[in-house]
Amino acid sequence: MRYVIVCEVGGEGGRFNNQLRKEVYEKLGAKSSTLPAHFTIKAPFEYDGIPNDLDMKLEQFCKHEKAAPFRLEGYNHFDDRVIYMDVVMSKEGKVLHDRLIDTLEELPYLTFDKKDGKDKVFHVTVSSKKIQPIYSKLWDYVHQYPCQFECSFDNITLYKWEEHKWVVHKAYHISK
Numbered sequence: 001m002r003y004v005i006v007c008e009v010g011g012e013g014g015r016f017n018n019q020l021r022k023e024v025y026e027k028l029g030a031k032s033s034t035l036p037a038h039f040t041i042k043a044p045f046e047y048d049g050i051p052n053d054l055d056m057k058l059e060q061f062c063k064h065e066k067a068a069p070f071r072l073e074g075y076n077h078f079d080d081r082v083i084y085m086d087v088v089m090s091k092e093g094k095v096l097h098d099r100l101i102d103t104l105e106e107l108p109y110l111t112f113d114k115k116d117g118k119d120k121v122f123h124v125t126v127s128s129k130k131i132q133p134i135y136s137k138l139w140d141y142v143h144q145y146p147c148q149f150e151c152s153f154d155n156i157t158l159y160k161w162e163e164h165k166w167v168v169h170k171a172y173h174i175s176k
Contacts, residue, residue, distance in 0.1 A: 001046070001047055001048065001049070001050075001160055001161070001162075002044050002045070002046055002160065002161035003044065003045055003046075003047055003051065003158060003159065003160050003161070003169065004035070004040065004042065004043065004044045004045070004158075004159050004161075004166065005040075005041040005042035005104075005156060005157070005158055005159075006035060006038035006039065006040050006041055006156075006157050006159065007038060007039050007041060007153055007154075007155055007156060007157070008036055008037065008038045008155055008157050008171070009036075009037040009038055009039065009072070009124055009151055010151070010152070010154070010155075011149070011150075011151060011152070012149055013037070013072045013085075013124075013149030013150070013151045014036065014037035014151070015037075016037075016072075016145075016147070016149065017037035017072075017085060017124050017126065018036055018037050020126055020142065020145065021037075021125075021126055021127065024126060024127050024138060024141060024142065025127075027141070028134055028137060028138055028141060029134070030126075030127035030129070030131050030134060030138050031127065031128075031129035031130070032125055032126060032127045032128055032129060033125060033128070033166075034165055034166055035159065035166050037124055038124065038157070039087055039122050039123060039124055040116055040120075041097070041100065041101075041104075041116070041156060042104060042110060042112070042116055043115060043116040044161070045109065045110060047109055051107075051109075051158075053107060054104075054107060054110075054158070055158075055170060057103055057104065057106070057107065058156055058158065058170075058172045059172060061099075061100060061103050061156070061172075062156060062172040062173060062174045062175070063175070065096055065099070065174050065175065066092075066096075066174065066175050066176070067152050067153060067154035067174045067175060067176050068090050068092035068093035068095075068096045068152070068153045069090045069092070069093060069150065069151070069152055069153070070087055070088060070089045070090055070093045070122070070151050070152070070153055071087070071088040071148070071149065071150055071151065072085045072086065072087060072088075072124060072147055072148070072149040072151060073085075073086050073087075073088045073147065073148055073149075074086050074147050074148075075126070075139075075142050075143060075147060076123065077135075077139065078121075080131070080132050080135040081128065081131065081132065082123075082125060082127070082128040082131075083125075083126045083127050083128075083131065083135075083138055083139060083142060084123035084124055084125045084126055084128075085123065085124040085125075085126060085147050086122075086123060086147075087122035087123055087124060088122075089122050089153075093153045096153060096174075097118070097153070098118045100156070101117060101118050126142055153174070154173065154174050154176065155171055155172060155173050155174060156171075156172045156174070157170075157171045157172070158170050158171075158172075
């Protein structure tokens with residue numbers, strides 16, 4: 001089974017990202033992930049069966065941690081392949097994230113690299129699927145909308161790939 005671990009972005013920032021992704025698809029044909037607004041904690045990985053040990057670790061982690069703020073502030077890109085909203089992670093959020101990575105690394109089937117480890121570029125994707133031919137148009141389009149939102153790193157959500165789409169396996173809520 002294929003899984004991915006994310007923090008869903010709620011509130012006004014999450015709604016804005018979801019709407020913007022829908023709009024750039026309808027107007028420009030630019031596709032994105034089928035997941036709701038999120039930043040990735042652990043990129044997709046394979047695991048046979050149900051990861052009960054991961055479930056227990058995430059439950060325990062969330063019980064003992066406190067939610068932390070972050071901001072969505074402006075747009076950025078990875079070359080001409082991905083356009084995203086910049087995440088400005090608070091100091092508390094970065095510490096929370098890094099403790100989470102340390103906890104997850106205790107599981108032998110989870111490994112982290114530059115894209116999803118402690119030194120990742122925190123971002124919330126707007127579009128990432130074959131955008132090179134329309135990159136400039138898409139870049140100009142998103143910039144017509146201001147992007148400044150206060151958000152909260154208050155959840156860890158585990159998705160699984162089932163019947164050709166991501167479905168929530170379980171959402172874990174971090175204490176306020």
